[in-house]
Amino acid sequence: MAAASPLLQELPEPVAAAHGVRLLLWRDDLANPDLPGNKARKLKYNLAAARQQGHHTLLTFGGAYSNHIAAVATAGRLFGFKTIGLIRGDEPVIGTPLNPTLTQTVADGMALHYLDRQAYRRRAEPAFIAEQLAQFGPAYVLPEGGTNQLALPGCAELVAEIRQHVTFDVLAVAVGSGGTLAGLLTGLAGESHAVGVAALKNGGFLRDEVDALTQRTTSEKFTNYAVQTDYHCGGYAKYSAELLAFIEQFRTRHGVLLDPIYTGKLLLAVLDMIGNGHFRRGSTVVAIHTGGLQAWAGWEARFGGRTR
Template sequence: MPTATDLLQEITEPAAEQQGVRLLLWRDDLAHPELPGNKARKLKFNLAAARRQGHHKLLTFGGAYSNHVAAVATAGRLFGFNTIGLIRGEPTAVPNPTLAQAAADGMALHYLDRTAYRRRAEPDFIAEQLARFGAAYVLPEGGTNALALPGCAELVTELQAQTAFDAVAVAVGTGGTLAGLLTGLAGEQQAVGVAALKNGSFLRAEIDTLTQQAQDRIFTNYSVQTDYHFGGYAKYSAPLLAFIQQFGVRHGVLLDPIYTGKLLFGVLDLIKQGYFRRGSTVVAIHTGGLQAWAGWHERFGRAG
């Protein structure tokens, strides 16, 4: 297992040097050999609650390439929970790499058409699933709920033990990781979220709701950047893929095309624009998600 010191990497980029900004990368993708990144942090206190409530089964929702579904399946294997994944879409003759690995980790996969899947957060629908599958601890899509936040806040504590910094930056899907980071920041520290999906302005309300639930507080020391989605969730372009490839060559770091590639592209563009004050230290968070590459190559080929 790497130490916290191993997880912090200096990123030397011309744009940062020109603007007088120190850029660091927190490698949460290396935090655990089998269960790294923000999805593991979101699960930590949820798994403790499941045990405390006497549950032996986890039930969750996700798309066919979901990092969250993959993480829940792995957590079930590692920590002794049975797992059920309710997957959006139709089953295929050969499951994609994400779902194949989830099944190998012991997850029972069941499929919901899009109409049914849209009801995934409705109490009546959840009750129907529990009647069907038996008592289980229910995890929402993406793993984002109030109990996800303290696990993400621990990342800030670990980071603060290593270095002083002025801002953290993270990719945003459901908003849970950014909300958790906000609850751990101190003083004048800021957070920047880079939305991975199109029309992400609604995310601020989602984040505010989460921090209100978790700490009865709404934070103002953050922004959600909505210009770096490259067409929408899981959408991509040649410039994004070129950036990921070049970043890997320069820094020896593999980014993913859904979250962290967009994050670093966005952070470097914000630095070029002078968004961060000269002399500041900015820490981008690599939240993992690299399992998605296998499915990405299957869908789009090696060029994608």
């Protein structure tokens, strides 16, 4: 049985009971109200490195609705860094209101600059980054999504935190860039199993990304994981009627709001996998709610209406 924790929640789903699987949800979205979820974990050691290197500014990249952009802006406000966000897309016409995500980043003190898609494709090139630093001044550079070698240790710490409360067989997490899954694998160190659910279409490349991250960080390539690529619901930031209905039903059953980009797809996948006999009878599966709920405000702005 799980030790009491406000972050660990039983999910009494009929399909799990029928297949003899114990399903729990780790509420990392509640771990830090000001900076929730996996983005805080990815930033933890990067912020320490920025401070150690004497930087006062963080510079990063992202889309106009990015959880990462929102998190960096919040971290800058909380920890005393100036922040610069290089945003994919055209600069809004003067007088046009910003979307809710960017409105909040500006309120948190982030300076926004826009890159056309051709320029944005160069975001990882050293020469392009040097050009940005020459323009904006010295800064600690964070990659799109926050995934780098220093992101992994913060995510790895989650494994020990969960193990304090429950013995599990499988950790399940949504996958965008692969950083959180890679961090979990380094924390698992070959013990137990991990499942990543790709939030984007054609996610077969993610295994190579995860392997590269763990090898650079620990010199190890892990085999105790799988990446599921069939639950993207149309692609990154895409959705289906089934997904939105599932999110609404899940909140009704469990009092937990999932986001439509990552965690909704994760739980939809996990329950389908249980129903298909993917997990052995008697196993304990912990799905991780990585936050991302700020996405709902942008979702409403883009598509109208929301599951709340």
